[in-house]
Amino acid sequence: MESVGNIILYFIVAIAIIVFSVLTVTTRKILRSATYLLFVLFATAIIYFQMDYQFLGAVQIAVYAGGILVLFVFAIMLTQQPGKSAEALATHRRWLGLTAALAGVAVCGYALFSYAGFGGRLLSSGVDVNMEKIGQFLLSTDKFGYLLPFEAISVLLLACIIGGVVIARRR
């Protein structure tokens, strides 16, 4: 039996995610869209906290909300054109999007809900996810250690930096 607070929190988060997700993709103003995305990301962070993954939640807020969204806002500002703040949607496009989204949700939903292994699982308590553990796993070379991906993603980021340089250069 969950604590009532948890349940209420869950509903708030769930509804927030749903509502703001929908708003993100339906609003006509791009800046608003970015803002709604921020709310969704925050709500996601709350789920992570609820799952006891505080570190992840923090990263979510720091990287996503703090980093990526700022990027978005900069990009929006850079590409903003006077008088063209709103975009109109073509109806056929909307139907396309709707069918694709619904089909995707239906298929994934069916697949997930029909899977026998998920039924009735509850949140187990007493999982200790502390920073020390995370740090050690992150730099371990044994099984369940993540040293190699850690190194690899640095390469990825380096590559993206160089790529960004290539793109950003005037010439």
Add this chain to the structure above:
Amino acid sequence: MMDYSQFLLMPQEIGLLLVFLLVFIYDTFMPERSQRYMPIFSVIMMALYTIYCFCFPAGVGEAFGGMFESNAPTWVMKNILNVGVVLVLLQAVKWTNNDFVSVRRGEFYELILLTLLGMFLMISARHFLLFVIGLETASLPIAALAAFEKRYYESHEAAAKYIFTAIFSSAIFLLGISFVYGMSGSLYFKDIATTLIGNRSALLIASLAFVIAGVGFKLSLVPFHQWTADVYQGAPTAVTSYLSVISKGAAAFSFLVILVQVFGSAYSQVWEWMLYAIIVLTITIGNLFAIRQRNLKRFLAFSSISQAGYIMLGIIAVNVMGMSSMIYYVLVYIFSNLAAFGVIAAIERQTGKVTMDDYNGLFKTNPWLAFTMMLAMFSLGGIPPFAGFFSKFFIFVGACHQGTVAIYILVLIALINTIISLYYYLLVVKAMFLRQDDCVIPTIKSHWTERTGLILCTLGIIFIGLISCIYAYINGTVDAIGAMFAAIQ
């Protein structure tokens, strides 16, 4: 806890990183006047590294708790990619020295090397996280490369199309992996495989579909292929050639590893038929679109789509013969396609012409270029005695080794499609040899690097098939890991 000696199992990756660093240092710190030797420097470094890799085989074993695996086939595959990259770089030397891109030429080589590193990770990864990182490393910088020719609008459009589709596909791929994770609780291929035995749930099928979609994007399998033509056409030719051969080869190999090692138990009835449908669609649609293309790069894009379908035949075979044929096919495909792209690049660099009609009467003015192009087309079309014939034959044999009548029918469909493909390959030959035109491309003098690249490709096209030890060697290495096909059900 921390056993850094495990890095010794990945000499190729580390070596590549070293090459990258050298190139990076050269690019960053060498004086301006010696910058123009930078491309040659990178080519030489890459070539030396490739030779080194050939001479010193990587060890066999697993590292990082089974996250990374090095064995003979991965070593061979990486070497093949190395060779391809050397050729790509060689052919790009002159292009990167032109005034418009010379400023960024260092980045070109660096990005190529980094994406290659990503592909190495894909090939050796036995853990989904590492695989995803490898995949992203291999695909994201290519968007930057596609946008390399800044003066052309097409280059930007190609980059945009590529990056959007790539991110979308990675999202789909991650969704699929999340389902897998939900079912198995692990990201290690081996652990997943053991927990998935006997699993025929809808979730598994959905996740398989998404995983196939995610990797199929890299391989440009139908229906995940539509970015291919636009990007190939818009991107600089050097990038296109890189994209069409190297990243396709790496993706094909890792695709096989994932399907066999992770989903091996779900072969029959599940991904067998998925691949079946995809192969039929890929080969057919690729061919149908290729027929009408006038732009040679776009044409080769569709041709490469259908070639990917043939590569898939080696995967659906799920046996040693199929896998070794697939690796061999990639090797041959690298040489054939790079020969074609080399000719296109050489001509485009000097005249800016890339459509088939521009090639009318090319044989009169540029017999050697036309000859090389013809060999490339014949090899792609599977005409003996060129290497393409052998690779095609072997991959069909490999597929048929699976034994069911359905596979025979699949091979028949593929074979009928080879006729269509032959048709459009011959269109190029026709333009060069049969057609006459008033404004023929004038006789051009290609740079020695281009020429060297083309000669190497030509030699490859002619001799890879005739020298049997190459295939025999690949087959031997794959034989060593033949046990992994035992999990197939």
Add this chain to the structure above:
Amino acid sequence: MPLSLAIVVVALPLLMFLFLGLVGVKMGRKITGVIGVLAMLVDTVLAYGVALTYFFGSGQGQVVDGVRQAVVVANPAWLSFTDTLVVRMGVLVDPIAAMMLVVITTVSLMVHLYSLGYMSDHDGNAEKGFQRYYAFLALFTFSMLGLVVATNIFQIFVFFEMVGLSSYLLIGFYYSTPAANHANKKAFIVTRLADLFFLLGIMILSYYTGTFDFDKLVFGPTMSGSLETAQSAISTAGGATFMGCSVMAWALTFIFIGGAGKSAMYPLHIWLPDAMEGPTPVSALIHAATMVVAGVFLVARLFPLYVLVQGAMNIILVVGAFTAFYAAAIACTQSDIKRALAFSTISQIAFMMTSLAVSSNQNALIEIHEGYGLGYMASMFHLFTHAMFKALLFLCAGAIIHAVHSNENSKMHGLHKYMPITSICFFIGCLAIAGIPPFAGFWSKDEILVAAYQRGLGWGIWMSMVAGMTAFYMFRIYYLIFFWKKHEVHDEHHKPKDQPWTMTLPLIILAAISCVAGFVPFHDLVTWDGKALHTALDMKVAGTSVVIALLGIALATVMYYKENKLPERMANAMRGLWTASYKRFYMDELYQFITHKVIFQGICVPIAWFDRHIIDGFMNLMADATNSLSFGIRRMQSGSIQAYVYVYLLGALLLGVITMICVIF
């Protein structure tokens, strides 16, 4: 003289052909002609030597116990189908072969000699293609000789083709003229059609009997015609039937059709009149004396088999008897002298066929009576005499044509005054063919009529009637050429006259032979079983036939000796019949219709259309369909990322859903 010289007799013309064809064309025209004549002379001498040795020589064992045996001089294998079915290129000398050697070489020599003059203009210069002409003559002679000495039926077929070829080449000697061009094609194709049946016949025959060789089919252990051998050959077929008839009947009928094509039996006769487009000496050699009797020879060769297969023999009888009349009827109205002679030839060959066919007997094996085989002998006899006098007639016609430059008898008339020698020779020929004793035709035709009467009264009367018609039309031609009215001389410098000696000499020789050939003792020498046949002149038959012939001649004299209106009136009185006869009963038109309208327009053209538009169209359609499909689906590649992604996602979902449906449900 050894019989093995027969090989030389056959081979010499072949060598001449090769020599004249390859070397001769580089030499002078006249010299090649002379060489050809000399070679032919040698060949003739050798052939006579062989024949005389065979018939009258001693010590070679040809006659054993009163049976004249065939001698196989050489028989090398040429084409081995299976171990038993082997085509051999052999040389066999037996009575009819020896007789044919004589006939062929004689006529050929005459024609060779005659052509020296005929193939030259009036100043004695040889025509263009002279060498070619002699080469072809030599080729023909070789082929015909090869045919008659054949040791197996397939060899006969081979040489059937070869004589067909030579005939084709010689008819088309003046290949620039459309008529010759057309005629040789027609001749070849019609005979080829017949040869098709011949081939089928051989196939059936060899399939059931397992052999081609005459010594297993028709020759007994004594190497002479033997009904027992034939019977055993037939019985190997084991009574197999096809569509109600025994396979042997089919086989032999087909083989007869092959012979009928060469021998111009109705309805395969249509090529022969057209073949007259060739040079006249060629007509004399090929289309009167030798090649056209190949069919008769063929049936004679297989005589024991035919005797036992009643059905096939009856067909021959009916066809022969009808053709004899039919051709004679047409000959009565033709204005082109060569055509008239051609129909005469057809009629006479039909006589020979009929003669062979009347020999058969319902109970042949049971009662072999005295006169049995008379028809055979008569047929061969008539073949021999006919060759001589018909060659004579043709050569005379050639001389006339050479003199007046036309085939039409309207351009001739009254030539007797200008060409007396020719006229006399022609007259002798006419008497011979009309059956007036003591000329050659009388003797042979008399035997035929006797045989026909033996078979049945109806057949006898029928044949006698045709004999009468023969006399009539021959003299009609004779009178129209040499008398009727005064010759209109157009050019005083080129008055018709007797031709030079090269042409006249053969006429005289042949006329002489025609006078005496009737006295050759054929009944002793040429019989189907090698035994001498005892015959006596049947005065009843001989008498009537002479009377009928004289009546025919008398009628011709009344109508055609002097210019008068009688023929015209008679023609008008029987306008329909006359026109039909003149138009050869519209057989050519019928053939024309079948070949052009039915086969060409009705089958070939539609098939060619079908091939181009349906079969090839289908292949093109597949290519076009692929192309247009390719064009049709190009909208899929719309250039919009969102559309791409849509396809991507739906593709993945569809893949999943369909697999789910298949796997789970």
Add this chain to the structure above:
Amino acid sequence: MDLTLFMYLIPSLIMFGCGVYGFITRKNMIAIMISLELMLNSVDINFVVFNRYLFPGQMDGMFFSLFAIAIAAAETALALAIIINVFRIAKNVDINQITKLKF
């Protein structure tokens, strides 16, 4: 009332669906990027939830999400750079404008 696994999957799924919808319908390229962020984010939730509910013993899912966030950041950075580049040359960010390469 229990908070089951599914209750967390539902918002995640809807988020993903919204991302798909947004990708296909939006015209502004940045808006499309935003939609993609939704999709990537929903996948992260999946991983975390699966990890926490089903396999709490290990932290694979959590780590995956961690890395996925980093990857998403890199992707976004690169994509936005390209968008801006396109904006420089095409003077707008309308996705319908970049359909020159087709057929």
Add this chain to the structure above:
Amino acid sequence: MELFNNILIYFVIVPLLTLGGLALCRNRGIKAIRTVAVIGASVLMVLAIWLVSIFLSARAGGDTSEMILRSDVLWYAPFNVHLALGVDGVSVVMILLSAFIVFAGVFASWKMNPLPKQFFMWFFLLSTGVFGFFISIDLFTMFMFYEVALIPMYLLIGVWGSGNKNYSAMKLTLMLMGGSAFLMLGLIGIYFHSAPEGQPLTMNILDIAHNNAIPHSWQYLLFPLTFVGFGVLGAMFPFHTWSPDGHASAPTAVSMLHAGVLMKLGGYGCFRIAIYLMPFAANQLAWIFLLLTGFSIVYGALSACVQTDLKYINAYSSVSHCGMVLFAILMFNTTAMTGAVLQMLSHGLMTALFFALIGMIYGRTHTRDIRDMGGMMHIMPYLGVGYVIAGLASLGLPFLSGFAAEMTIFMGSFQHTDLFHRVLTIMATTSIVVTAVYILRVVAKLLFGEVQDEHHRSLTDATWEERLSTATLILAVAAIGCFPNFFINIISSSFDPVVKALQAALPNVL
């Protein structure tokens, strides 16, 4: 190297060396090019004649093995692909035929223009494929050489052809490649059933035949694939339509080599692979193909009757004659099959002769429409006589090659005990009349009659190289016609294994 002690390998090496020699020539050095080509072709001819004598002496010396001059070098170990060489009587005569036609072809393309060097290079690549096909007894190498022989056609027709050459070249290449697509699948299928369970798979034809391990159900699948695959090249109805267009557009020497030798690859493959390796299905399914081929014999001949283009006439005639080849092969007895090989020889030589002559006439008149020509016999007697001889050979005159071949076929086919086969044979036999019709029609229109075009009067007769080219072929045609037994003795014993296999597969046949 043991391989190089085998004379057979030189049939591949010599054309390749010639190819290399030509590559060294200068583009404009026409003399050098000709010299190299002639040397290459002559060496091939000498080799072929030598091979015949080796074969004869081997047989005379009591060597009764199925194939002689066997060599075997492992090539692709994983697939057990060998470079396996060996010849039996059929291959020997086919090699002889090819050598003759290559020789004649070189002279027929003496004045080839433009790019003579490239032309001869492709030409010799083509011959490499042809010879390689005939000397191989390994499925893979056979197939490889087969395709090597096909593809040069595209350029040879496309670059040096005439008329609607682009279309024709493409059509020909695609249709033949389509056939080889079926073939490839068939070969792969055969490979996977080449040995009994537990034994290593093999590509060696002889081993496969001896193993006789292909399950019957698979034979039903694989036999049609292989037969149709080869049948396309053998111009089997309804897959023959590439032939008229292709031949019409091809340059002389290419038409010669293609009709003369390449189309023979089809018939050869049909019996060596389809029938020999799958006797059961061959017995069961033969009737379908018999109907098709029997039909195409008459069909091709009738179609030829209405054509007006010389090459089309010949192409349709080839359909008819090649139909006869396949028809006879399907009769499954030694005589008919021997006839089929004779017919291949005969058709090869006389069609080559035809195409050579047509090319020479076309080179002078610049038209191939028989309606525009006439009386050529006056103008170019040598070519005219050659044409008549070719025509006579085609319509099956004795002492020329066609007769021996066709008669052997008809006689052999008629030996079949089954009524169905015999009726079909009778149907096929009718073609000899139709053949006569169209051949004589052409001869009459083209050679005889009046000269149609006054310009033609100034044309010249054959030059020395043209004479040499045609004379070679005429001699060969006559040689086969005059001494058929010589060839039959070489050929017929080669069919014993095939016939035995067929009998073993279905004892109640034959």
